[in-house]
Amino acid sequence: MLNAVPLPAVLTLAAALFCIGLFGALSRRNLIGVLMGVELMLNAVNINLIAFWRYFEPRYITGQTFAIFIIAVAAAEAAVGLAMVIAVYRHYVSVNADEVDRLRG
Amino acid sequence: MEVVVQIVFGLIALLILVAATMVVTVRNVIHSALWLITCFFGVGALYLLLEAEFLAVVQVLVYVGAVSVLILFAIMLTRQISGEGERQLNSRWPVVLAIAALLFATVMAPTLINQQWNVPPAPPLGTPEPLAGPAELGRGFVNEFLIQFQVVGVLLTVALIGAIVIAFEERARRRKVLTLAEELELKRLRARETEATTPEPVEAEPVVRETRPASER
Known part of the structure; x- marks a missing residue:
């Protein structure tokens, strides 16, 4: 893996995934779609961490530990976020992010 | 051998990118969630290729097992009959597409490719490389990362309680x-x-x- 695939290839893949996730998070109308975009971005970050761990210091566990913590935080984020989507749906009978605009000035 | 690894990496990258693109463009939200599961599997395969086996298993357990099921449940609980076949992208999507594409093409990719990374040389083929595995991870969680580990435990508990409180609906209402x-x-x-x-x-x-x-x- 180290000799075959250079580090920038993996990082570029992660960057592309991040940009796709950013596009999804900013342009989806459905709130759940927005959350899916955020999940894609978190996955891209994890790929970066694992790539750096593998290429730079495979004998230490810091990179993997960081990735595991991010996965745990992402799981918590998904749980709270989806609970909020359900609460919003109950209130507005819609999951369209543009219709939830009570705070708009 | 190297060619095989390169081909596998290319296939996994293709799978991830195609699945991610489908996630953000497909009209049906359920199809979008299924493509998201595909993307998670691709990322797990990439972890396996990068020799982070424990992370690959965690990825499949947490993302494919828990998060995607959560998303599917949320979709089922919030789907409207009238929402079928509607446009899924908002009116600002060309601007957002331009921003994301420019961010990738002008900032991220050139930086990543032109940077001198100074990767330490890989050991010659045949010699086993010292790789941190699940054993070292477990030892780390009870030694140097003990506080962080506990904080994450508290965070998960708080998130669990918070999710229940937010989504709870009183019987009278x-x-x-x-x-x-x-x-x-x-x-x-x-x-x-x-x-x-x-x-x-x-x-x-x-x-x-x-x-x-x-x-x-």
Whole structure:
């Protein structure tokens, strides 16, 4: 893996995934779609961490530990976020992010 | 051998990118969630290729097992009959697409490719490389990362309680669940109303809750 695939290839893949996730998070109308975009971005970050761990210091566990913590935080984020989507749906009978605009000035 | 690894990496990258693109462009939200699961699997495969086996298993367990099921449940609980086949991207999507594409093409990719990374040389083929595995991870969690580990435990508990509190609905405030026929009647009524008084926003209607994933089809 180290000799075959250079580090920038993996990082570029992660960057592309991040940009796709950013596009999804900013342009989806459905709130759940927005959350899916955020999940894609978190996955891209994890790929970066694992790539750096593998290429730079495979004998230490810091990179993997960081990735595991991010996965745990992402799981918590998904749980709270989806609970909020359900609460919003109950209130507005819609999951369209543009219709939830009570705070708009 | 190297060519095989390169081909596998290319296939995994293709799978991830295609699945991610489908996630953000497909119209049906359920299809989008299924593509998201595919993307998670691809990322797990990439972890395996990068020799982070434990991370790959965690990825499959947490993302494919828990998060995607959570997302599918949320979709089932919030899907509206009227929401079918609607446009899924908002009106600003060309701007957002331009921003994301420019961010990738002008900032990220050139930086990543032109940077001198100074990767330490890989050991020659045949010699086993010292790789941190699950054993070292477990030891790290009870030694140097003990506080972080506990904080994450507290965070997960808080998130669990918070999710329940946010999504909880008191029995007294629970609205009546309509049958499909009643719902269609209501929809027809609403459509007639909007026809009669065109631009006026309709929100006087008592809010109705739909919890019927199966009978919808």
